[in-house]
Amino acid sequence: MSCIVRLLVMPVLLLLSSVTLASASPDRVALVLGMADYETITPLTNTRNDAEALAETLTDIGFDVTLGIDLTEADLRQVMKDFSFRSETADLALIYFAGHGIEVQGENFLIPVDARPRSNIDVQQQSVSLKEMLAVVEKARVMRIVILDSCRDNPLGGNIDPDAVLQSALQATDEATRGVGGLAPAKPDRGTLVAFAAKDGQVALDGTRGNSPYARALMEKMAKPGLEISLMFRQVRDAVLEETQNLQEPYTYGSLTGTPFYLTGTPDGDTEVAEAEPTKTWSKLRPDQESQLLALANLGDTRSMLGLAYIRLNPEDTRFDPAQAVSFLERAVERGSPEAQMELAKLYEQGIGVTVDEARALELYQAAADQGFADAINDLGFLYYQGGLGLRPNPTKALELFERAADLRHPEAQFNFAALIDDGMIADKGPKDAASYLYAALRSGSQDVLNLLLERPTMFAEETRRELQSQLQAYDFYTGTIDGDIGPGTKRGIRAAYGLE
Template sequence: MSFIGRPFFLSLILTWAIPVAVVASPERVAMVIGMAEYEAITPLTNTRNDAEDLAETLEGIGFDVTLGIDLNEAELRAMMKDFSFRSETADLALIYFAGHGIEVQGENFLIPVDARPRSNLDVQRQSVSLKELLDVVERARVMRIVILDSCRDNPLGGAIDTEQVLQTAQQTTDQPTRGVGGLAPANPDRGTLVAFAAKDGQVALDGTRGNSPYARALMQKMAKPGLEISLMFRQVRDAVLQETANLQEPYTYGSLTGQPFYLNPDQDGQPNVSGDEPSKTWSKLRPDQESQLMALADLGDTRSMIGLAYIRLNPEDQRFDPAQAVAFLQRAAEKGSPEAQMELAKLYEQGIGVEVDEARALELYRAAAEQDLADAINDLGFLHYQGGLGLRPNPTRALELFERAADLRHPEAQFNFAALIDDGLIADKGPKDAAAYLYAALRSGSQDVLNLLLERPTMFAEETRRELQAQLQQFDFYDGSIDGDIGPGTKRGIRAAYGLE
């Protein structure tokens, strides 16, 4: 059995160079929705403009955009289903919704144009929840962003009167609004950012200049070359506060990955979602942006602390200072960042910036794993499988950790767990389960997994290969025989499932 994983614990099968004449699926996809012509509640003036203009902005910076205007519930759900499948092979999936939204019993709902709500139950039945939107983008490989230019709550409890809600909202300002009181705070999974046009508890203005203040600021900052995404949302916030005289403060929830990201790279070639080492990509940050990152870190932003640490871990950068990197990671780890805990564990394990301390490294790996950081769980699996950091080999515990990491969609863990099933080491799972994990690993975007399945498919039993063909056939990636022969047709299906056409 061959594993993909930590090279100093088990033999690592390195990425193989495979020349394939194919075109990759879009790395960045967006679904942009504007709801204006409501049938039963007050129409909105600028939401159509906001959606159309933002879609144009996103297309201009390289997104593959799906635009929906004035959708009824059925149309909205059909668009969500299609976008969910396409976003699985994208690095970044982004959703923007401009329209009415309502909080019902602590949950946020976005209202299609054909909704006729007269009660909380009507809202729940006739609308799409924020949770459903998050489910749509949850399988994007690196980053997920949901932006709501829509802030309403339901102040009237169980029997809502949307006309009265809208009239009440407009008593607080002479501008049209998209709500009163704001949506409920969001709590997305790691690697997902939810951005609200107005902080929970505030009104979002519809605007009087063709676009909402939030949409206008968003488009201006998105189009700005070379602006790292954390700083971009910070500048959007500042611009909206200035335009609305502090009436409206945008807010973001959740945490992005530790990889720097530029919606619109400048000519110096900042990456979009790069496969390079984070220390190298963060080092490309311009000095003015590094100072802004420092300011965010001083405000307690753990992602900024991690970015500053990565810069100081790049030996090719004049700012190289492992001890200072440790200090930044310590701050972020103490604030509960699992990614900082994981990176700090590596430094303690390898003695970079600190003395080697295996007990402290293991403690940090476990802390990150307890917060469901799949990388940490997978590494702990290897530590238990082979023994390390003071642990004795414990294959039973290792298998539990591999399965947990696989179920959290860690692609290497998915592959490894499929191999364990194929070898008959998982009592309650068989070839169909192994194939399901292999298919999921392809969709998760591991180049190692793709290369192994193309070059060494016979490392898996024939029945597992048959089940993989059936999986590919189920999702229209393969139309040949289910015979376990991974020939040209099956390989085309494997590449297509990975996101290559």
């Protein structure tokens, strides 16, 4: 993501404000789950096939895939725990679940093969919730996707009769289904996408051709080179609607970042998940995909508006048109997009496509910060610290904002706040807290943080360095002496925590 570089010299070090993501290996990880041979619930025919085939597709396009078939609850939770730790150093973490799922009291539950649900309480106690699935991927560095080929509710209220569920589903359509009624709408955090095989109120068909219609469409579109991810899911939707004669309409929830993603490489063959400059990456969009983006923007999709604005902010692109970029951003701002608020704030601050208007820029930064947009919170902290856009310096307010951005896992804010703690500027926090923020910054993926810890570790006090060694040791990244000496062994641990070893 791009943001204004705001450099601030503190008593010991240079604070950071720009996000630089470096490649870690693997940069894309996937957990693929297929539940078919249920012990007490009616088995499903194609979920095993779907999971195995999708795992192969994801492997072919460069994902590091963990495949789980017919897992018990205990096995499922262990696999999720392991995958959660691995996903922290990945740019993109994806989970695909094919199997039975039920909505209970507005919450979605995904059922392992050994569950014996006869009541809502049984479902809640013996299944994994969507919230838990989202928590597994929440620390991935750039993007998180959870795909549920499993849409069904609890049609019988407090008591669940699995045979009645199946009979109800079969009455709804001539083709076997994975449930009836649909899962509850999801509300994932920003940067996370939840994709349902069927929107609420519809069934997800199991399929009669070896795979479900949804899985088949996913595999086809995922493997298509140069297809931006938001357009990919749109094409999946259209393909499923066509195959099922409008009986099943896939639906996505969430708000992806404005950074474009190409699961099988960009139109020019680049396989990177993300770039630091979204203007350049969006400019790689083919004309036919730009037309699709325009259509989505006209339907109110703010991410499409952002993409179109980024294209017109690239001076190397023939479509360079800052005034038109402002128009797209204004439309997205009207619909409440915090990233559009942030980008438009920068244009008003710098006078790009508009006349310089510091009051309007500050208003937009504040609006994005009020929505919990970490980049805006961090930059607003610098404005309050240094004084800018008409603000008087207010270090107390700045420190509050730095802490808030750090707790939202903004890597540079995490590093900055660790440095402020180390300098004794945060009264109620000490070396252990500073080390925790440093460790979190490493896991979040800033190469600037990595380089500073490797090249200038003595900018931090010895006690903070010892606490960092203890943090690394707690996660099996370091086995040496806790002495505060950032030597070869500790540096190996730092690189490992980052994801390079």
